[in-house]
Every structure is written in C-alpha cells, then in structure tokens.
Amino acid sequence: MGENNSLVLEELIKRQRTDYFNNPYPCAVKRKKTLLKLKKMLTDHEEDWIKALVTDTERASFEGYAFEIAVLLNEIDYQCRNLHRWMKPDRSWHLKLGYVEAIKKTQHPYGSVLIISPWNYPLQLALMPAINAIAAGNRCVIKPSEYASATSKLLEKVIRRLFPPEQLAIVTGDAQTAEFLTTLPFNLIFFTGGQQTGKKVAQQAASKLIPAVLELGGKNPCILDETGFSEAAIREIVWGKFLNAGQTCIAPDTLFVHTSVYKRVLPEISAALIDFYGKHPENSKDYGRICHTAHFQKVTDYIGQGKVRHGGNYDQKNLFIAPTVLTDIKPGSAVLKEEIFGPVLPVVPYTYLETLFSQQLIQRDALTAYVFSKHKQHIRMMKRYMHSTSISINQVIHHAANPHVAFGGTGRSGYGAYHGKAGFHACSYDRTDYKAYHYMHVPDKFPPYSDKDMRILKRLRKWLM
CATH class of the missing domain: 3.40.309.10 (Aldehyde Dehydrogenase; Chain A, domain 2)
Structure with a gap:
C-alpha cells in the first residue's frame, strides 16, 4: 500500500470526523433520507447487483436477491419505521431526600464507523452494518472484500456517485489496506469474518480503546x-x-x-x-x-x-x-x-x-x-x-x-449484535442527562461526619441514592 493511498485514507477519516463534530446528532429526518437513498440505490441497480453477485459467487439469481437485496430492503424499511421511537429520550423522575432528580437517557452516534466485510455475502454484509450505523447517526467507511471484486467495484462506483465521502465511503484494496484502516482513529469498528483475523482486529481496536463489534464464524x-x-x-x-x-x-x-x-x-x-x-x-x-x-x-x-x-x-x-x-x-x-x-x-x-x-x-x-x-x-x-x-x-x-x-455471537463466534433495534444500539452509546431540583438543604451529607450521621444514613439510605 503506497504512501499516497495512506494519506488519502487519513484525509478521508479526518473529513468524516470533522463532519461528525459539526453535526454530531443528525435528526431522524436526515437519517431516513440517507437510508431511503440507499434503498433507491439497491432498487435502481437491482439487475446490476444480481449480475455482480452471480459473477462473484456463481450462485442462483434467486439466492442473490432473497439473501442479499431483499434482506437489506427489509432492514431499511424496519429502521425507517422505528427510528423516531428509538431516538425518543427515556425520561424518569425520582423523589430523593432534599431534591427531585430528573433523568433523560438518549442514544448518541459514535462518529465514524469502519466496516470490514467478507466475500460470502458481499453486498448484504457490507451494507447491513452501514444501514444500522447510519440509522444511529454515524458516518461510515466500508472496506469490502477483494475476493468479491465485481460487487466491490459496483459498490465503489455507485456509492461514490451518490454519497459524499464524509457521509459514506468505499475503500477497496487487499488485506493490507484493511489492516491499515484499523490503525486509523475510527470511533467504532465493525468486522465480519474469520476468527484469526477477528482477533487481530480486536487487538488493534483495544490498543486504541476503540469499541468493536465482531461477527465471526462458528461450528453450528x-x-x-x-x-x-x-x-x-x-x-x-x-x-x-x-x-x-x-x-x-x-x-x-x-x-x-x-x-x-x-x-x-x-x-x-x-x-x-x-x-x-x-x-x-x-x-x-x-x-x-x-x-x-x-x-x-x-x-x-x-x-x-x-x-x-x-x-x-x-x-x-x-x-x-x-x-x-x-x-x-x-x-x-x-x-x-x-x-x-x-x-x-x-x-x-x-x-x-x-x-x-x-x-x-x-x-x-x-x-x-x-x-x-x-x-x-x-x-x-x-x-x-x-x-x-x-x-x-x-x-x-x-x-x-x-x-x-438480534444477530451476533458470543465467545469464539464474536461479540456484539446487530439487525433491527440491536443494530441501532450497537452503533450508539448511552448518554444520560441528570438534573437535580433541590427543595431543602441536607447539611448532614457533608463532612465532618458523626455517629448520628451514620445512623441517619442507614435509616434513610433509600432516599439518598
């Protein structure tokens, strides 16, 4: 992998991170607009996708549509139907000794998500994590498999034409390219593939404290x-x-x-x-x-x-x-x-x-x-x-x-889950807004403490925490 390509990839992730910082929480309407553009991309080029899948796998056109295109279209529809509800804050109020606490929990996008996909279902396993990531408000870089070259080239061609790179980008290349991508400062890494490569991805992510979702195989x-x-x-x-x-x-x-x-x-x-x-x-x-x-x-x-x-x-x-x-x-x-x-x-x-x-x-x-x-x-x-x-x-x-x-593994088959609501949550982190409304002063919570304070604490502990 050449130095120029490395600089291009570094600039790409910089652009995505900048776009995220400028608009860290896209509204539901904007997210749906992006998802529907992905849906149109799949339907408008349906025959091209099927032809590419047949070229890469030589399997039946029926299977290419049923297990790649149809599954993706259904996922987009499901995300769009439920997105407003999933984004709605979870609010609660609790009476405590001396104050009322108000808690608001929301789901926030990580930022820029790296998706490394395999060759066996080259369209579905490249776009399914991207659909979940976009629904959660993220930007994405997809590295498709070099072993499914027809599908990868079509993905690159169509996505480059339809989406700005700071929102959704395709990076083609071999294993060396994928390895270099894992060294860049993404906010989440989503890997689908074999256990040995998955271990390397997990180690690289851990070294940079980047969360990862690993979808590995298993002897079912x-x-x-x-x-x-x-x-x-x-x-x-x-x-x-x-x-x-x-x-x-x-x-x-x-x-x-x-x-x-x-x-x-x-x-x-x-x-x-x-x-x-x-x-x-x-x-x-x-x-x-x-x-x-x-x-x-x-x-x-x-x-x-x-x-x-x-x-x-x-x-x-x-x-x-x-x-x-x-x-x-x-x-x-x-x-x-x-x-x-x-x-x-x-x-x-x-x-x-x-x-x-x-x-x-x-x-x-x-x-x-x-x-x-x-x-x-x-x-x-x-x-x-x-x-x-x-x-x-x-x-x-x-x-x-x-x-x-929810689709995902545990132990040797990976960790993390996606599809539907699980995918929305996998590509989000929880944020809690906490606010207290005081109605009386409780001086005994401050030092110096006495035996009396300890007795009061034990008696009223449920009202303090």
Missing part, C-alpha cells in the same frame, strides 16, 4: 432426534447447509442424528440433494462455487477425513466442490473440530444427548444451534447446554433474515 451444530425426523426436516437442513455452496456462517455445520433414524436419514439427504441440484450439480444454475483457491483447498482437505456417502468430486479449475456427505469420521478429525464453511456435511450418529454433550463434539459458543425435535426435554437440554445467542427449533437460517431478531 444441528441435532436431529428420533422425533424430529421427516422428509421436510431433511430438506430444510440440506437447503440450509448447501445454500451458497455451504459458505454461510450460520449454516448447519455438522448433523448429529439419533441412531434409531440414522440409516433412514442418509438416503433422504441424497434424495434432497438430487432434487435440488440434480445428479450433476456442476451443471446446476442453482449451485454456487467456492470463492477463492485457498479456501477451496481447505474445504477439499476435509473430504478425505471420512467416508463419502454422497458427492465427493471437485474441480479446482472451476472452484467447484460437489455437495458432499461424510460418515464414519475418525474422532479428533479436523472436520469435526473446525468450521467447514463449505459444501461438506459430516453426519454423526448418537444414542444419548448427554453423551454427545459430554464428548464435547459440540461448540457451545457457536454462532447458532439447530435442533429438530418434538421432544420438549431434548429441546430444553439443548438450550441449557448451548451458550450461543440463538437456538432455532425445526428450521434453519430464517431467523438471521428477521429484523426483529
């Missing part, structure tokens, strides 16, 4: 017990797993199946895969590709760690990996410990949930957890065991597209 478990098995359940799980060629952070990562239905599950998975993508998925217009070569190699390495029950073939030239189902996996294999983030589904039989939990095959702080069951006790056990921020019962994926549901 999916439990299918003896009461949860059905053709519909299998189709739901298969769809969620192989959506975007498995490159979804909330995809079911490993499927744990009760032994009583295990042999029935495997052929149902194969049948669903053939229904979805045909016997030759490389020819399916609805099946995506792996984003880049390094990740392709990582995912294909997992295939040799178990017995292939479906798929297993791949083509590096076209970055194609067939939907693959693995069984008979050796304990301790990487495919059972690491997030796969690709179209490889390990299917593991179990007899007792308690044993499954005690073997620690399930990451308790995964980004989410899935359970297909009609057994209330099994569902309760899963809820008690997991430390994830969401647990979905008898469905996959859908909760993450709902603006009423």
